[in-house]
Amino acid sequence: MFSQILLNGIFTSAIYCLIALGLTLILGVMDIADFAQAGLYMVGAFLTFIVFEIWGLNFLVSVCIAIVVVSFVGIVNNIVVYQPAMRRGANSLIAALGILLIIQNLALLVFGADYQTLQLPFGQGNVQIFNGTITLYKSMIVLIVCVLVPAVSLFLKKTKIGRAIRAVSQNKEGASIVGIGSGKVSVITFGIGSAIVGLTGALVSPIYAFDAHFGSHIIVKAFTIAIFGGLGSIPGTVVGALIIGIGENMVAGYVSTEYSSLMTFVLLILILFIRPQGIFGRKAI
Amino acid sequence: MKKGFKKGICISFFVIFSFFLPLFFKSVFIQHLLVLIGINIILVMALDMVFGQTGLVSLGHAGFMGIGAYTCVLLVMKLKTPFLIGLIGGMVSAGLFGALIGYPSLRLRGHYFVIITFICGIIFTLLFTNLIIITNGPMGIPGIPPPEIRLFGTQPIDLKSKINYYYLVLIFIFIVIYIKYRCKNSKMGRALLAVREDEDLGKSLGIHTHAYKVGIFIISTAFAGLAGALYAHYIRFIGPESFTMLHSFYFFVMNLVGGCGTMVGPIIGPMLLTVIDEVSQLFRPEVARILFGLALILMIIYMPKGIAGFVRQHIFKREI
Numbered sequence: 001m002f003s004q005i006l007l008n009g010i011f012t013s014a015i016y017c018l019i020a021l022g023l024t025l026i027l028g029v030m031d032i033a034d035f036a037q038a039g040l041y042m043v044g045a046f047l048t049f050i051v052f053e054i055w056g057l058n059f060l061v062s063v064c065i066a067i068v069v070v071s072f073v074g075i076v077n078n079i080v081v082y083q084p085a086m087r088r089g090a091n092s093l094i095a096a097l098g099i100l101l102i103i104q105n106l107a108l109l110v111f112g113a114d115y116q117t118l119q120l121p122f123g124q125g126n127v128q129i130f131n132g133t134i135t136l137y138k139s140m141i142v143l144i145v146c147v148l149v150p151a152v153s154l155f156l157k158k159t160k161i162g163r164a165i166r167a168v169s170q171n172k173e174g175a176s177i178v179g180i181g182s183g184k185v186s187v188i189t190f191g192i193g194s195a196i197v198g199l200t201g202a203l204v205s206p207i208y209a210f211d212a213h214f215g216s217h218i219i220v221k222a223f224t225i226a227i228f229g230g231l232g233s234i235p236g237t238v239v240g241a242l243i244i245g246i247g248e249n250m251v252a253g254y255v256s257t258e259y260s261s262l263m264t265f266v267l268l269i270l271i272l273f274i275r276p277q278g279i280f281g282r283k284a285i
Numbered sequence: 286m287k288k289g290f291k292k293g294i295c296i297s298f299f300v301i302f303s304f305f306l307p308l309f310f311k312s313v314f315i316q317h318l319l320v321l322i323g324i325n326i327i328l329v330m331a332l333d334m335v336f337g338q339t340g341l342v343s344l345g346h347a348g349f350m351g352i353g354a355y356t357c358v359l360l361v362m363k364l365k366t367p368f369l370i371g372l373i374g375g376m377v378s379a380g381l382f383g384a385l386i387g388y389p390s391l392r393l394r395g396h397y398f399v400i401i402t403f404i405c406g407i408i409f410t411l412l413f414t415n416l417i418i419i420t421n422g423p424m425g426i427p428g429i430p431p432p433e434i435r436l437f438g439t440q441p442i443d444l445k446s447k448i449n450y451y452y453l454v455l456i457f458i459f460i461v462i463y464i465k466y467r468c469k470n471s472k473m474g475r476a477l478l479a480v481r482e483d484e485d486l487g488k489s490l491g492i493h494t495h496a497y498k499v500g501i502f503i504i505s506t507a508f509a510g511l512a513g514a515l516y517a518h519y520i521r522f523i524g525p526e527s528f529t530m531l532h533s534f535y536f537f538v539m540n541l542v543g544g545c546g547t548m549v550g551p552i553i554g555p556m557l558l559t560v561i562d563e564v565s566q567l568f569r570p571e572v573a574r575i576l577f578g579l580a581l582i583l584m585i586i587y588m589p590k591g592i593a594g595f596v597r598q599h600i601f602k603r604e605i
Contacts, residue, residue: 084586094537223400
């Protein structure tokens, strides 16, 4: 029982971790609370559905297409909507809501209100760890997350672009003085963040049934994880996702399913009161 | 002197106009729309006290509305109290929850406060869904009786008809407008303006900014509760689905489209968006919502101060 819940918790945290990673980059660098990422997550899932289920191509091809298209949509959002809005000092949160409305309702028009499901792409195999079982596909996702998160972290630390992103997130004016334009950096950040969210949507699509409002709930949790871990902090995101993901499954397993998300939200509020900059955050509030 | 006279004419015109408005329309649908607009105006007025005056975004007001609604309905249905007592009870309980949440969270700024209120809205919805003994869970509470007001032992005033309910809502709108006006043009209003422009500077000048912020938040949530109570007794059904985070977003958008920080904005915004929303339900709601999203984005980029702010800036050439 315990190891089964733990395994489920680790899988949930892996998904939370990926989305929160994309969000924390955008929120930390651009200071935009991009709720439209919920729409991009859903778009990733639907693209996989079209390419894999309807066109019948390979699953990996469909995931790649989802990543490319979703990151393109994210970049377009940034250039067409967020940058003009930020320049005029408008509220980017409402702009994000507008985009989310458009994306979700377009999906409703095209795909209808029914839930869609996909078959599992790599067979039905199971992996036995201690007393718990987890499907092969889920364990693959966990592995992908284990590789991807350090890779993004290394990218931010070692490459030139990554350093530019971190510079802008720490001090926009200082960065522009030394010649780092925040416009270009924000486009790149949006591309990377949206790509991660699109990848998550694509990976998750064979596991959960999805409709046009897919992602509205998970985005809220991802946001709280991003704030919880400290804006722009990758270790914070990982720890936050693990605590929330495993804690949620523990409460659902031992107490009751209805109260699992309630418990996490209450926990998050408590932690925000005690340490508002997040567990790994540096910024003084 | 002349300016005050002009203002007086405008206000009295507005009062007379709103008083005769429902008499022009015989259609039940339009009367229904008018009542809904009225309730939304109360809520957006309440929201604007927080957002327009302090610049803090609260995305949990639908939750406070729900608390007011549930408290009032339970008082009236379970304890058989008169409607007005239930109304006051709803306001008090929403204000209490506002104090409970506002006191610690108003120390936070920016995204953190938004996220806290946002999560609170979700928690309220979850509580409405899961506290089945009190709230009847996802089934909601059907069959709420139409309100009855008995003033000093006279005949009860019948509020079943939409026109009479409209006048009830109208009275509360005037009360809210008056209180908002008092909050704005007073010591409190100027202190809150300091919070909006530069909180640290205000603090260094000796303004107790936190106390003022908590104060306005409690007033605001109490009126959100009032709007909820009025809504519950008008629709005569409440459930967790009536007070979700989507509604909070929607009220916030109404405030922004109308123009935040003004007296007219919270009247224009709900009028426009309630009509658009209800009419689009008759046709294809998806297409309407796509257009709505587009309009929202264009609006936020080209008219960031909302319609009222835009008119003020470009037609009256006045600073906001």
